[in-house]
Amino acid sequence: MVDANDVLIINDNDVVVVDTNGAPAITREVLAELKKLTNKPVRYVINTHWHDDHIRGNDVYREAFPGVEFIAHAAMRDYMPGQGEINRRNFLEGAPRFLEDLKRAVANGKSLTGSDITPEERASHQSDIRLVELVLSEGSKAPAILPTISITERLTLHRGKRIIDIRYLGSGHTAGDLVIHLPNEGILITGDLVVWPVPLVGNPQSRIGDWASTIEKLLALRPTIIVPGHGPVMRDDSYLILLAELFTSVKKQAAAAAARGETLEEARKSINLEEFRKRFSGDSKIRKLLFQAYVAGPAVEAAYREVTGKH
Ligand SMILES: [Zn+2]
Incomplete structure (x- = not known):
């Protein structure tokens, strides 16, 4: 909640x-x-x-x-x-x-x-x-x-x-994500395109295929203060870079799974997000649960649906 x-x-x-x-x-x-x-x-x-x-x-x-x-x-x-x-x-x-x-x-x-x-x-x-x-x-x-x-x-x-x-600047969390940029102050308010401690991915609302490139556009604004949709104010862009890496990886792995003719259930097993699970969750049990519920489950499904057109 x-x-x-x-x-x-x-x-x-x-x-x-x-x-x-x-x-x-x-x-x-x-x-x-x-x-x-x-x-x-x-x-x-x-x-x-x-x-x-x-x-x-x-x-x-x-x-x-x-x-x-x-x-x-x-x-x-x-x-x-x-x-x-x-x-x-x-x-x-x-x-x-x-x-x-x-x-x-x-x-x-x-x-x-x-x-x-x-x-x-x-x-x-x-x-x-x-x-x-x-x-x-x-x-x-x-x-x-x-x-x-x-x-x-x-x-x-x-x-x-x-x-x-x-x-x-493009879709990601939903099809209608707005960001608010205060150029003179270097402040960027991202809505749920950026959420800490794990991204909130919704299936079917989120667009995994676009999310990384939308984050790249946020980074190109070179904000010095980033206010995410949830979580603490950020004063560097390292978390955004991590998000872009995650979405790029999910998209690439889903495309590869689809090219091998895998079903969604097979793709769930072959797509490996362990490295990201560690980076987002560390040793925290609750963050592991959040990563599974908000990222691994829906992100794999949304990415698979996007590349195959199948549910
Ligand atoms: Zn939201």
């Missing part, structure tokens, strides 16, 4: 917000913090993509700042009413059971995999419990707000002296 990073860009006369959390209750906390920093109004909310953990707090800004504009990729207007609604409903239906499993695991001193719980797993499960409870507390009441300004390539905001360059 994850919650997105929000970025609050305070300009000469207004504020631009990037992404808005997985629950309105969290965004209300963020807004309270913003009000301690400035009384300037929020003029634009940019959603890097349409996943619920980045958009559920949109309505908090609409209520607090009438007339605020919502900026997102044009594909969000197609996605949200259809597949997005289905995914949202499925999540809300499955969440109470997930919550029970987590609470039982913590109470019994067992991890979700059934082994004795480590301190890191306990902290992770407790964080999950808090987030799931927050999402469920307001359930489906948080309306999905569609962009009032949609873009497909690029939109540049000039707010006083500041330049806020909103770019679509």
Whole structure:
């Protein structure tokens, strides 16, 4: 269970917000913090993509700042009413059971995999419990707000002296990932194109074949400060280079498996991600679990589907 990073860009006369959390209750906390920093109004909310953990707090800004504009990729207007609604409903239906499993695991001193719980797993499960409870507390009441300004390539905001360059540089995590570049400050806000400690790969939403080249375009902007969709702020590009290497390798290995005529199940066995598992997970049990759930499983499947056209 994850919650997105929000970025609050305070300009000469207004504020631009990037992404808005997985629950309105969290965004209300963020807004309270913003009000301690400035009384300037929020003029634009940019959603890097349409996943619920980045958009559920949109309505908090609409209520607090009438007339605020919502900026997102044009594909969000197609996605949200259809597949997005289905995914949202499925999540809300499955969440109470997930919550029970987590609470039982913590109470019994067992991890979700059934082994004795480590301190890191306990902290992770407790964080999950808090987030799931927050999402469920307001359930489906948080309306999905569609962009009032949609873009497909690029939109540049000039707010006083500041330049806020909103770019679509290619797909990866979804088909509509926006990045926000502040060229004067050397800051790049990546949405879920970059997620720490492991990339969030969704099948069928993610595009493994494009992801590495999209990351290369992020690197070409030469950012000095990188704000990922989840995880701590990065001050060098080493993690992005690791991501590009991973996606390049998965794509290459999936193409080779397909050329050998392998089925998906055979490809799962022949594609070797051990080196990457070590580099992303180290000795951490929870990161190994995350790598399996969010990378090895869905990335291999998505890459295989892309090269063969088969599921
Ligand atoms: Zn996402």
